[in-house]
Amino acid sequence: MGVLEKVKTRGRVAETPPPVLPLDTILRMDCIEAMRALPAKSIDMIFADPPYNLQLGGDLNRPDGSAVDAVTDDWDKFDSLSAYDKFTREWLTQARRILKDDGTIWVIGSYHNIFKVGSAIQDLGFWILNDIIWRKANPMPNFKGTRFTNAHETLIWASTGEKARYTFNYRSMKTLNDELQMRSDWEFPICGGQERLKKDGVKVHPTQKPEALLYRILLAATKPGDVVLDPFFGTGTTGAVAKRLGRRWIGIDREGLYVEAALERIAAALPLDESALTTMQAPKAAPRVAFGQLVENGYLAAGSVLTDAKHRHRAVVGADGSLKCGDATGSIHKVGAILQDAPSCNGWTYWHYETPEGLKPIDAVRQTYLLATQP
Amino acid sequence: MGVLEKVKTRGRVAETPPPVLPLDTILRMDCIEAMRALPAKSIDMIFADPPYNLQLGGDLNRPDGSAVDAVTDDWDKFDSLSAYDKFTREWLTQARRILKDDGTIWVIGSYHNIFKVGSAIQDLGFWILNDIIWRKANPMPNFKGTRFTNAHETLIWASTGEKARYTFNYRSMKTLNDELQMRSDWEFPICGGQERLKKDGVKVHPTQKPEALLYRILLAATKPGDVVLDPFFGTGTTGAVAKRLGRRWIGIDREGLYVEAALERIAAALPLDESALTTMQAPKAAPRVAFGQLVENGYLAAGSVLTDAKHRHRAVVGADGSLKCGDATGSIHKVGAILQDAPSCNGWTYWHYETPEGLKPIDAVRQTYLLATQP
């Protein structure tokens, strides 16, 4: 199957998980049971938006007397802090089991639950990569003036262990952020307007997340074709964005109302075409070129003299692509490192050669070589 | 005592806590022992900046080869996650004992430790009021491009229990924030320049906190004359700010070097007069919009075609906010520069999109986005 093949299925519903991975399917089940039935090490990424254990007191009213529509659903009720803790550890244990070794998990929460979640994540052996702050552009004010406006939520991003490999599309994130490294604080508006799912004028789900949030998460930490599981699927934001970005999805939710709304929504979501997805800058795009190839092929003559940008060192290119500068001999990288007394050095950008227009890094020669030799 | 009466003591040192509250004093002791010796329910506010348990690996070098000066101090070394957990619960237990019923505690941390701290805070019966994000205006980048730039730290603010009363100076915070409710995300630069304590040109403490941060905390959650305890006093930022704001302080630290520096610093700190209080506000961050945000938020679809004003070039928008035009791929600015063979280019004005009214620069989309998302 091609990596960029579109996922055009409408989505399915099942009451028990089939023996193979139920791709692009909502499992209408308890999330812990459903995850138990999934095969070990089969999922590339998990995005989880668990109940927040809000522990709201009585009703809350705005200054004008109108009632605030709080989260009072049964699924957010836990008898105690320790019951919530137990629930958290159970679903996280299953999550860890079904994640591939190089998979990652994202969990979103507020101060009511995120410390319990993060503590459990660490205890279970996950390795936290970042905590991310979603700064809400338009949060609900604190009507009573008793605290700071609760204007953010926290996400935890973790790999399966300290040494685990994981996907991070660094270049895509940097491009997305106008050529600056993407930071750990992200700003998005809360989900509203046309995007907010409503039925008979009433919002379907109390905590629907904005698609822009999932968009950035999936773009950052998955590859096209990866399988993304959301154990608290709700109205299916994860599925809709996964479809748009050419990722496969699995959702779990017990509530028929949410499942229905999610299916409809995902069916209507349009996948991006290939051109938009392939513009992502893969770090592996260019094949590796050894410095020696440039010498072999006459792009740089043996005996040429290279210098660093500030003319502090002069080195001579050997016939085998080695470099010699005083007593230091070896690869362009090794000699650069020795001369700077550094543990490592990128010889491609450190060494320069003289041109009529001034000094140029030898990486420019590599680019010329690549352009001439690549189809 | 007058609201703005200055606290003019120079500060003292003691090796054991006296039977009365040792105001404006640094206890050069282990923090748990010192807190054990303090009377119950005697402290109005605790600010704590405990070790983060960073667990750093080997050396880290910048792209230019220079070494990063890491936090390698003994006080940040713990045998295991559970040893850190135990330490955390011990000092928090004492903190809770010595807090007045209507006192509050603030703890700052990073993702390495804050989930353990928050979890313990909840287990010990504290009631979390807010979590606060300190967004660093100038964080250290992620040099290897392996994760998101770790650009924030988290503070937890908690009372002694669900029904406890506590001090929150709502009006002061609203005034400080240009008559808008103060949010849970605060932006400050990291501590540097003249403010950073140095001895023989070397920073005295690896993790000195900015005074602006403590200033906002003390202004928000204490009254003049209140007693503020800092069990991890370091170079005494809490003491210096407390003195400036007319609050009493108690510091605890084992390291003689830090204690010395803190005493000297606090002696030099001047209580501010009322007129100066308003000058401490952090400058409002100018809203910066990355091109990728427009794509993420659906203001411009991935796959859209952009052209320059004279239709010389056509480019396609990628899912990550990149642009692709022939072989050139990258940000709107980068691709514009390549096509014009110029060192740089303002992509916002260079690239246009087709509308029924003709070509419009994509900067128009940015303006629309700003209007929709800024308050």
Place this chain on the structure above:
DNA sequence: GTGCCCAGTGAATCCACTC
């Protein structure tokens, strides 16, 4: 005095692949 350029630095869990 002013402005430009260069060097230095900050709570950091910071590489990938082959042999």
Place this chain on the structure above:
DNA sequence: AGAGTGGATTCACTGGGCA
């Protein structure tokens, strides 16, 4: 599996030197 090596990787700000 541990060592070796190719080579990819940084943002905002401060302060000093020099023109």
